[in-house]
Amino acid sequence: MKLRKVTAAASVALALAVTATACGGDDKDSDNAGSGGGKxxxxxxxxxxxxxxxxxxxxxxxxxxxxxxxxxxxxxxxxxxxxxxxxxxxxxxxxxxxxxxxxxxxxxxxxxxxxxxxxxxxxxxxxHQDVLIRANDNSIKDPKDLNSKKLCSVTGSTSAQNVKDKLAPKAQLQEYGGYSECLTGVENKAIDALTTDDSILAGYAAQAEFKGKFKLAGFKMTNxxxxxxxxxxxxxxxxxxxxxxxxxxxxxxxxxxxxxxxxxxxxxxxxxxxxxxxx
Missing domain, CATH: 3.40.190.10 (Periplasmic binding protein-like II)
Structure with a gap:
């Protein structure tokens, strides 16, 4: 009986040693990244x-x-x-x-x-901050052309306010809950332009369902x-x-x-x- 107990204990110790060795041999980056078990x-x-x-x-x-x-x-x-x-x-x-x-x-x-x-x-x-407009809209060629236009961005964003404060004081600001809602507004002509970072605008315009419907104005208003x-x-x-x-x-x-x-x-x-x- 004692022999069996010692053998069992030794087996557990061996298993723990093997596990510790395996963990110690992990070649992943060690600067606190993925500290949760190799993640x-x-x-x-x-x-x-x-x-x-x-x-x-x-x-x-x-x-x-x-x-x-x-x-x-x-x-x-x-x-x-x-x-x-x-x-x-x-x-x-x-x-x-x-x-x-x-x-x-x-x-x-x-x-x-x-x-x-x-x-x-x-x-x-x-x-850069830019605006997204309908592909067939040729009325917005300069940030100043946004005066009297309906300009949309998401609630809480500073993008639209930046345009109104610095470039087009007569722009009509419209705040929606999300960029997709602004985009729908531009598509339906309820909104004239959507503004935020050009990379984000390009991401939306690149979606298959929007192919050919929108274009970036290319204003580069901020970095x-x-x-x-x-x-x-x-x-x-x-x-x-x-x-x-x-x-x-x-x-x-x-x-x-x-x-x-x-x-x-x-x-x-x-x-x-x-x-x-x-x-």
């Missing part, structure tokens, strides 16, 4: 076609998704190791500070206020430097920057741009250099 948690938008979208079948797609997937692979994670989490604009800094996610790629523009709270790798895309947010002081910043540089050099970045924005004839800026923030 990495990434914050993205899930409601922005072309940028970050959760499809009805539960999959994720978009430019930010492609960038995040590439970066995760460079850090040692397969696509199946990624746990996607919605990162709403107002929650992004808090999510990073609390450690809810390892990094965030969610049309996350770098600015001084945010840099005081989190660190940014990148930028990996230079976007939006998209970065990947990480927790303040994280070593991941340098590792992600290295991955982004490789993504550009091996052609994967351009491929992702074409796949997600190409159908909208989006005239994207060249890939920005790491640390080069365009004011």
């Amino acid at each position: 990495i948690t990434i914050g993205i938008k899930i409601d922005q076609p072309g940028i970050g979208q959760k499809t009805p079948d539960g999959k994720y797609k978009g430019f930010d998704v492609d960038v995040a997937t590439y970066v995760a692979k460079a850090l040692g994670y397969d696509a199946g190791d990624i746990e996607w989490k919605e990162a709403k604009s107002a929650d992004r800094e808090t999510m990073l500070q609390r450690g809810d996610v390892d990094f965030i790629a969610a049309s996350y523009s770098i600015n001084e206020e945010r840099e005081a709270k989190v660190d940014f790798a990148g930028p990996y895309l230079l976007a 939006e430097n998209y970065g990947i947010g990480v927790k303040k002081g994280s070593d991941l910043k340098a590792k992600i920057n290295k991955a982004l540089e490789k993504m550009v050099s091996d052609g994967s970045w351009e491929k992702a741009v074409t796949a997600n924005f190409g159908p909208a004839n989006y005239k994207n800026e060249p890939a920005p250099k790491i640390g080069n923030i365009v004011k």
Whole structure:
């Protein structure tokens, strides 16, 4: 009986030793990323076609998704190791500070206020505020042409107000609950133009159901430097920057741009250099 007990105990000890060895041999990135058993948690938008979208079948797609997937692979994670989490604009800094996610790629523009709270790798895309109009509308060729036009953006956004304050003071602001509602308004001629980042607008216009219906005006009213947010002081910043540089050099970045924005004839800026923030 004693022999059987000792043997059982030895077997358990051996199993634990093997498990510990296997865990110790994990070659994934060790800078706190994916600390939950070989997984990495990434914050993205899930409601922005072309940028970050959760499809009805539960999959994720978009430019930010492609960038995040590439970066995760460079850090040692397969696509199946990624746990996607919605990162709403107002929650992004808090999510990073609390450690809810390892990094965030969610049309996350770098600015001084945010840099005081989190660190940014990148930028990996230079976007601009623009307007989306009907493809056959030739009446809006300059931001000033938005005067007396019905200009839409989502509730709480500063995009439309920026246009009214700086470029077209007589624009008639319309706030809807979501970009898709604004888009429907433009399509039905209840709205003349929708404004936000050109990358987001291109993502919507690139959807199959909207093919040929809309166009970007190409106004480039602001510079939006998209970065990947990480927790303040994280070593991941340098590792992600290295991955982004490789993504550009091996052609994967351009491929992702074409796949997600190409159908909208989006005239994207060249890939920005790491640390080069365009004011």
